[in-house]
Amino acid sequence: MKNYDIIFLGGGQAGVFGAFEAIEKDKNLKVLVIDKGRMLTQRVCPKEKLGKCVKCPTCAIIFGVSGAGAFSDSKFNMDYRVGGDVHVITGKSVVNETIKYVADVYKRFGFDEKPSGVEYNQPMLDIKKRCIEHDVQLVDTPTMHLGTDGSRELYTKLVNYLLESGVEFASEREAEELIVENGEIKGVVVSHKGTMETYHGENVVIGMGRSGAKKVMDLCQKYGVVYKTGAVDVGVRVEIPDIVMKDINENFYEAKMIYYTKKYKDRMRTFCSNPSGFIAAEKHGDDVILANGHAYKDKKSTNTNLALLCTKTFTEPFNQPFEYATAIAKMSSMLTGGKILMQSYGDLKAGRRSTEARLARLNIVPTTEDYVAGDISLACPKRILDNIIEFIEIHDKITPGFASSDLLLYFPEIKFRSTRIEIDENMETNIKGLYAAGDSSGYGSGLNIAAVMGILAVRHIVTK
Numbered sequence: 001m002k003n004y005d006i007i008f009l010g011g012g013q014a015g016v017f018g019a020f021e022a023i024e025k026d027k028n029l030k031v032l033v034i035d036k037g038r039m040l041t042q043r044v045c046p047k048e049k050l051g052k053c054v055k056c057p058t059c060a061i062i063f064g065v066s067g068a069g070a071f072s073d074s075k076f077n078m079d080y081r082v083g084g085d086v087h088v089i090t091g092k093s094v095v096n097e098t099i100k101y102v103a104d105v106y107k108r109f110g111f112d113e114k115p116s117g118v119e120y121n122q123p124m125l126d127i128k129k130r131c132i133e134h135d136v137q138l139v140d141t142p143t144m145h146l147g148t149d150g151s152r153e154l155y156t157k158l159v160n161y162l163l164e165s166g167v168e169f170a171s172e173r174e175a176e177e178l179i180v181e182n183g184e185i186k187g188v189v190v191s192h193k194g195t196m197e198t199y200h201g202e203n204v205v206i207g208m209g210r211s212g213a214k215k216v217m218d219l220c221q222k223y224g225v226v227y228k229t230g231a232v233d234v235g236v237r238v239e240i241p242d243i244v245m246k247d248i249n250e251n252f253y254e255a256k257m258i259y260y261t262k263k264y265k266d267r268m269r270t271f272c273s274n275p276s277g278f279i280a281a282e283k284h285g286d287d288v289i290l291a292n293g294h295a296y297k298d299k300k301s302t303n304t305n306l307a308l309l310c311t312k313t314f315t316e317p318f319n320q321p322f323e324y325a326t327a328i329a330k331m332s333s334m335l336t337g338g339k340i341l342m343q344s345y346g347d348l349k350a351g352r353r354s355t356e357a358r359l360a361r362l363n364i365v366p367t368t369e370d371y372v373a374g375d376i377s378l379a380c381p382k383r384i385l386d387n388i389i390e391f392i393e394i395h396d397k398i399t400p401g402f403a404s405s406d407l408l409l410y411f412p413e414i415k416f417r418s419t420r421i422e423i424d425e426n427m428e429t430n431i432k433g434l435y436a437a438g439d440s441s442g443y444g445s446g447l448n449i450a451a452v453m454g455i456l457a458v459r460h461i462v463t464k
Contacts, residue, residue, distance in 0.1 A: 012067020083446025
């Protein structure tokens with residue numbers, strides 16, 4: 001079997017930008033990118049034609065070359081404060097300098113948009129003042145918005161460039177084993193259509209995204225990669241008429257807010273706001289269907305959707321955060337027959353399930369059919385639901401009208417990122433030659449930090 005200088009386990013943001021950095025540094029490097037899903041041009045979601053999720057065995061929205069980012073709203077934050085916290089390992093300046101470098105690569109492949117949220121005007125100052133008054137931290141970083149359609153176009157150009165430069169891709173292959181000898185990485189074993197394949201290399205970068213976080217934890221346990229249990233984010237994806245979010249949408253595009261609840265002191269945050277966007281269903285397993293959202297450059301709805309997430313970090317002896325979050329998702333799926341559970345905020349406060357008849361009386365029309373109207377309190381743990389309700393009421397003081405009956409809650413939205421691998425400033429683990437990057441490392445939660453980590457890992461590899 002062929003030997004490679006660098007193997008990327010995962011073809012998402014960390015893998016693609018890591019591969020780009022490798023060939024920019026040395027075009028003679030033999031680089032392989034492995035991904036569970038298909039090549040980008042072959043990633044077709046049947047929902048685009050059928051209008052509903054058909055639960056494909058391998059979800060094209062989540063898995064595939066260019067990662068989940070290629071099918072997301074694709075917002076790129078221009079600051080270390082958003083997208084993860086790898087700066088606690090590397091320092092803030094390194095992350096910000098690398099983010100700027102990634103933005104320059106975006107421009108090289110045709111995306112050159114002025115970031116929003118750079119200069120403050122009066123409406124933005126008013127929003128920030130209300131945040132301060134109500135103990136909400138506004139993380140106001142400049143943001144570039146590619147859009148789902150724009151991101152596919154950009155990543156298609158980038159992947160084509162990698163192919164032309166000799167980077168090899170092995171798609172529809174799932175990581176099964178690492179080859180570790182005397183504390184050093186020597187290769188990987190993957191499964192492909194019922195057969196096992198071995199790829200040799202002394203530098204492996206694991207960047208398998210949120211969807212691969214559980215697999216990464218299993219590999220860490222099996223091969224002695226040092227890690228600790230991190231956090232999981234559990235919450236809802238909400239949808240509200242654009243007119244309610246008008247000031248935020250037009251001035252910030254996305255206003256990232258962090259709030260610590262008064263009742264439990266738990267951390268709540270907004271995440272991935274999609275003005276004029278669409279709700280999406282993601283299949284993470286046969287009975288794990290999660291809510292998400294998209295926005296396009298050209299295709300628009302009249303609703304804004306965003307996530308309200310509660311971050312939970314567990315203490316000993318509990319060490320099964322993935323199983324905990326998955327159990328919540330399975331409970332919801334059990335109630336809906338494999339769809340997203342949806343309830344209006346008015347019905348939630350009234351203590352009754354939503355019905356199609358009650359939803360028809362509202363001023364909002366859902367942007368998806370992949371839901372069943374019901375009662376979120378039957379599936380969501382009380383503490384998390386209490387936090388969500390408190391956050392909604394606080395958000396209403398900043399954005400009047402947010403806590404109305406027209407607010408639709410889609411449950412669950414879960415971000416699996418609980419494995420926090422011990423890495424050094426070069427992203428290298430305690431296994432020599434094995435690097436961790438992106439969301440599955442436990443240090444990333446956005447496109448910007450995933451790309452930064454992939455690039456920093458490669459820069460260390462080429463110096464060797």
